[in-house]
Amino acid sequence: MSDFALQLRRVTRRFGEVTAVAALDLHLRPGELLALVGPSGSGKSTALQLIAGLLEPDDGEIVLKGRDLRGLPPGQRDVAMVFQDGALYPHLTVAENLGFPLRARGKWGQKAVRRMAERLEIAALLDRRPAQLSGGERQRVALGRALIRHPDLFLLDEPLSSLDLPLRDRMRTLIRELVEETGVTAIYVTHDQAEAMAVGDRLAVMNQGAIVQCGTPEEIYRRPANTFVACFFGSPPMNLLPARLERGTAAGDWGKVENLVGDDGDVLLGFRPEDATLPDDGPLRGTLERVDFFGHERIAAVRLGEHPLRLRVGNAHALPAPHSAVGLTIDPARLLIFDAATRERRS
């Protein structure tokens, strides 16, 4: 018996010629909230439907709390799901929507419906129909409908993407609270990297049908496994500079950085926008092209040789006028080295 609540082993699903999910491995601890994140078309929604039983895998196994889910219809897997649009039943009231999964199990559960409605602060809406609800209210009902029967696994498929930005923050907090209170194991699918980092205990990054990296938000952000993850997370994304590494010194047409550790070869140097100091009398000289003001910070667009960089600058520093030369220093301790050919991180 393993410690994992959910295990996917080498799960594969093809649609004709296209392999949507390729040999997927995934392990979730009980009570964990995993954010499954990737660009659109990366296979994350397909993975979710495979777990829910809305699709059957061509290969591999899915084990939930020791039960093999293969061949089980969706209704017998004890998996609950919140869809992007909520998928509320338009012909039923809020109360009937909430109680629907209980009815499927031959229970009435009016008390449970009321308790859930009060927890979600929608008790006043119980007699309304979905068409009379706002987007946020609809997603609350969808959350309640999924959790009211205490499922073994809780799936969320882009649950906030149809909501306005300010509302998303509050709903995200609510989802985290609900998962903590009920102790349910949950997978949260999103294409929004910031949302994934904010919501997940751990992140699983998908690209082209496979998991590229799994880890805490901090690990993913600080130590991305390859340039894809490095550039997918963070806004603006990680800066990459091509260079040749020889005896601890990386040099390119843009200048050089010393005191690095690693084997010789062609590399890409990666650093976050906040990992360089500007302006500075450092060894690297570039051109300041533009500064965008965001209130709590500024983002400077700098050209280093032919390479455009985006750098985060505090409000305290004075910056020279646009189109003038500027010096900068990259923190060697924060610098990541990727192999130029494989694009994997070397150290």
Added chain:
Amino acid sequence: MKRGFPAAYLLPALALTAIVWLLPLLYAVGLACTDAAPGASGRWLGATNFLRALGDARFGHALLTGLLYAGGAVILNVGAGLLLALALRRAARARAIAQTLLLLPWVLAELAVALIWRGFLAEDGGWINLMIGKLGGAALPWRTDPFLAMLALWIATLWQGLAFSTLLQMAGVGALPEHHLHAAKLDGASRWLIFRAIVWPHQRRVIAVNALLVFLFSLTSFALPFALTGGGPLFATEVPALYAYQTAFAGRFELGYAAAQGMILLVGCALLIAVLLRLRRRAA
């Protein structure tokens, strides 16, 4: 959306369709090659019945009569439907009233429509002739004048079919580009120019579909001419379905020859249906 043929869902409907529609049609092909009569299977004749139809002046006349009837019905129904749809475009209240008024004849049996108009146009007691009489005119001989008999068919067909054509045209008219109409009016375009330059190109396909549907229904219609004019006077309104009925059941009892006539009609209709489906597909 799943892939693969959903046999469990589709087979019952397909089986029913095969039994009710395809089986009689296939049987009709065989029947058309015999001289079967009610109560007798008859001998195999090959293509004789088809050749006979080609040389049968009464069959040719019936076809021409059918074409005349259907053509007139198309002009009346499509024209009136389009005019009404355009007139009702902006008038919500009038549209609500029109709904009830127009759909009412549409839900009636074709036979009832025929009998109603037969009485309504009658020379004694029909309201049309009564009114003409009050105005000092002579009664119109609807059942003895060839042209008036055809006109009666057209009037009754329009009475029943106006709702259908109006509905169809309304769907297209509802999607007329409003800002183009406004712009044309500001440019000082006449009503005729607006119709030709904006309404017609936009509505062309709907008009074609409407015309073909009305044409198909009228060309093969039976109950209306059967009960309104009975094909008369003489053969002035004997459409193909009436002649086929006469051939099979009224005195001559030539089921085989009637089946052959039906087959020829079916081929003609199949061509029209093919055109119609092509139009529909391009519209979609």
Added chain:
Amino acid sequence: MNARRLAARLSAALVAAYALLPLLWLTRLAVTPENEIHRWPPTLLPAMFTLGHFGDILGDALFWRQMGNSLFVCLLATALALALGALGAYGLARHRFRWRDGLLIGFLAIHLAPGVASMASVYRLAEQLHALNSLWLVALLKSGGVTLAVWILIATFRQVPERLEQAAQLDGFTRLQALRRVTLPLAGPGLLTAGLLLFIQSWNTFFLPFLLLEDPRKMTLTVGLYRYFSEHGFEQGHVAAFMTLSILPVVALFLAFRQRLWRDLEI
């Protein structure tokens, strides 16, 4: 501007008169005593009024029998066509396969095929099956409306999101239960429209039952109406009363559901 308004009013009145006058004429005829009808010179409105014609028709056992025959044929044909049509339309709406579009077009084409093409063969088949005068056969043939049902209902089922069925399955229902609790209620209005159309169409059918039903006791009401007209043509008041009663069921259905019919047919 005023002249245009007047013209609009006038043409509206003309259209209304065209639509309504024949029906008013029918009603007038049905409530006028027979000897009044033939009074010369005739008048637009009757001088006397009677409900006797309706009484005579309603007292006729044959009328009730034919009404029952019509109900039997229509309910059976509508139920069969609607059930199989709904099943087929659902399959077509939820599955993608190679010949799907061709099949759909086939259903429509068959629906448009002229009845006269199979007139002789249907009669001969019925004869050989010893099924002349069989209401079961007429009902079966009228259930050919299944092609129309498929065509209407496929749009209905496409409007019910597949997502909702998936949600219901995740909530713990089987596929069939999900269909019954979620898809069917949501497809209800479309099913109702299709059912109404099928029923009205079967009720109004004349050609087919006219060929196959020769025994007056087996006739449907529409065929019965023609027979009554042929045999009692001179009692115009009675014919009008018979006709009014025979179209009453569909007119009542239509008046009850006219909003829905008009809206759903505006494709």
